[in-house]
Amino acid sequence: MSLSVEPKDLSSMNTLGLASHADACVVFTDDAQLPDLTRLARTYERTLVLGGGSNVVLAAQVSGLVVCTRTQGxxxxxxxxxxxxxxxxxxxxxxxxxxxxxxxxxxxxxxxxxxxxxxxxxxxxxxxxxxxxxxxxxxxxxxWDIQQGExxxxxxxxxxxxxxxxxxxxxxxxxxxxxxxxxxxxxxxxxxxxxxxxxxxxxxxxxxxxxxxxxxxxxxxxxxxxLPDPAVLGNAGSFFKNPVVDASAWQRLKAGLPDLVGYPQPDGTFKLAAGWLIDRAGWKGRRRGAVGVHDRQALVLVNFGRATSTELLALAQDICADVYARFGVRLEQEPVLVA
Ligand SMILES: Cc1cc2nc3c(=O)[nH]c(=O)nc-3n(C[C@H](O)[C@H](O)[C@H](O)COP(=O)(O)OP(=O)(O)OC[C@H]3O[C@@H](n4cnc5c(N)ncnc54)[C@H](O)[C@@H]3O)c2cc1C
Known part of the structure; x- marks a missing residue:
């Protein structure tokens, strides 16, 4: 089956429900289409592979070719x-x-x-x-290496x-x-x-x-x-990874925060519960316009409706800056940013 390129509203194709549009979207349903996909992709500046859209932050306008994967079996x-x-x-x-x-x-x-x-x-x-x-x-x-075609x-x-x-x-x-x-x-x-x-x-x-x-x-x-159901409240699950710190940082933090949650790792480091840090910094349940922090899961950022990636990322940035200022721990975003 040949590939057909169409513009697509991606708002319902990302679980955050962010308003997003792509000028060029192709649905890939069969491995036999892979060589054609490479030929097509080479005519675009860039390509994005999209699955269920549950771990992406999509910009309002997604440039290049979006490949929606639908192969079954x-x-x-x-x-x-x-x-x-x-x-x-x-x-x-x-x-x-x-x-x-x-x-x-x-x-x-x-x-x-x-x-x-x-x-x-x-x-x-x-x-x-x-x-x-x-x-x-x-x-x-x-x-499949989309660029090399192999x-x-x-x-x-x-x-x-x-x-x-x-x-x-x-x-x-x-x-x-x-x-x-x-x-x-x-x-x-x-x-x-x-x-x-x-x-x-x-x-x-x-x-x-x-x-x-x-x-x-x-x-x-x-x-x-x-966890909030994305069909009801837009979200991408955990918005931040659990940060990993070395043993001395863990001891320093634990001295000031006795109830800090962390898990020892086989290599001697400690994985901190990012949700705990965000909650302790007072962000849980806070809403800012169309976006906010879920009221039961501080690790989950939500879209109350009609939000764009700009609003969501501004909130995420403020949370990161606040957590760093309070605890000296850097949070890393988990979902992939697609501009
Ligand atoms: C409510 C909720 C709960 C979640 N819970 C968890 C959890 O417990 N644990 C966890 O690890 N994650 C969790 N996630 C995150 C997410 O579900 C996973 O990361 C999932 O694997 C993403 O799949 P997707 O098809 O939606 O990927 P997408 O969001 O479409 O894509 C994610 C990334 O993978 C790339 N990609 C997608 N498909 C392909 C492909 N075929 N080939 C190459 N690259 C590809 C995309 O380009 C993008 O970079 C949760 C998300 C939500 C919304």
Whole structure:
């Protein structure tokens, strides 16, 4: 099928609901279109790959070519004595994919249930939630080099995953299009229940009766009770990453803030709860025009309607400056800024 370029209102294609427009948008539905996509992309100054729009801050006018990924398909492509090898196309909805895996008896992704967005975007920021990071479940990432017009398979190591980061997130936007992802899911299921909110599941596990589906249901219920639904209130989930500080900074901060929340990391650093810092700085529930800080989750910035990226970014900048002035900790934005 040939590619057709159209102008598009992107306001309903980003979960923040920011008013945004692109002059050139193309929907990519089949890997056979990749060479044509490269030919087309070369006629634009830049390219943006868009999945579900749940981790982007879109400018009012997005320049260049916007590629909307809609390829579909999930398949068991192999197995080893220990693991199922499952592949999903980039345009699959992440949550639906997790559900499909469980329905087929391939457990291991249940802690990542209900994260919005697509399979193709999941490796970009190495999604994580409730004690599981995606990179621990990835076998390979298939990607198309939009500029060079060739495909490449990245091993897990080559993806260079870090906390909410990967090789792909560090590349110029529009260089790589992740076309499909291969997951390695252990046949011997080990529930990941260390996260405090999963205590009810821990009790069931201790009694020897916990299933992946129960963990999936518990994660969905917790997320629905804690996070605003983007369909109701525009947001991009966590707007800031949890900052990582060294041990001496942690001790200095903890001395002045005894109830500061932080988690020791294997390399001796400490990951601070950014939401706690924002809350302590007094931003939780504050509204400024059409944007604000969610009243139950200080880490979540929201669009009350008709906001633009300019208003949202001004609020984010003020929060960062205030947190730095009070605590000496720099916050880093999680969603990708697309101007
Ligand atoms: C309510 C809510 C809760 C959230 N909770 C979490 C959470 O618990 N944990 C977490 O990690 N994240 C969370 N997020 C963030 C977001 O859901 C994830 O980052 C998700 O993977 C983004 O997917 P997407 O398809 O919407 O990507 P988009 O927002 O469309 O794109 C994000 C980035 O990935 C790039 N990209 C998208 N698709 C491709 C592709 N096929 N190839 C190459 N690059 C691509 C884009 O260019 C952009 O740079 C949450 C967001 C919301 C709104």
């Amino acid at each position: 999930v398949a068991l492509v192999g197995e080893t004595p220990d693991a199922w090898l499952v592949e999903a196309q980039a345009g699959e909805t992440w949550h639906k994919f997790v559900d499909t895996c469980l329905a087929n008896g391939w457990a291991g992704l249940e802690n990542l249930a209900l994260i919005p967005g697509t399979v193709g975007a999941a490796p970009v920021q190495n999604i994580g939630a409730y004690g599981v990071e995606l990179d621990t479940r990835i076998d390979q990432v298939h990607a 495909s490449r398979v990245f091993s897990r190591d080559e993806c260079a995953f870090l906390y909410r980061d990967s090789f792909f997130k560090r590349q110029p936007p529009g260089r790589w299009l992740i076309t499909r992802v291969r997951f390695r899911l252990a046949k011997q299921w080990v529930p990941q229940l260390a996260y405090p909110d999963l205590s009810a599941c821990r009790e069931s596990a201790a009694a020897g009766r916990i299933t992946p589906r129960q963990v999936f249901d518990a994660v969905c219920a917790i997320r629905q009770s804690k």
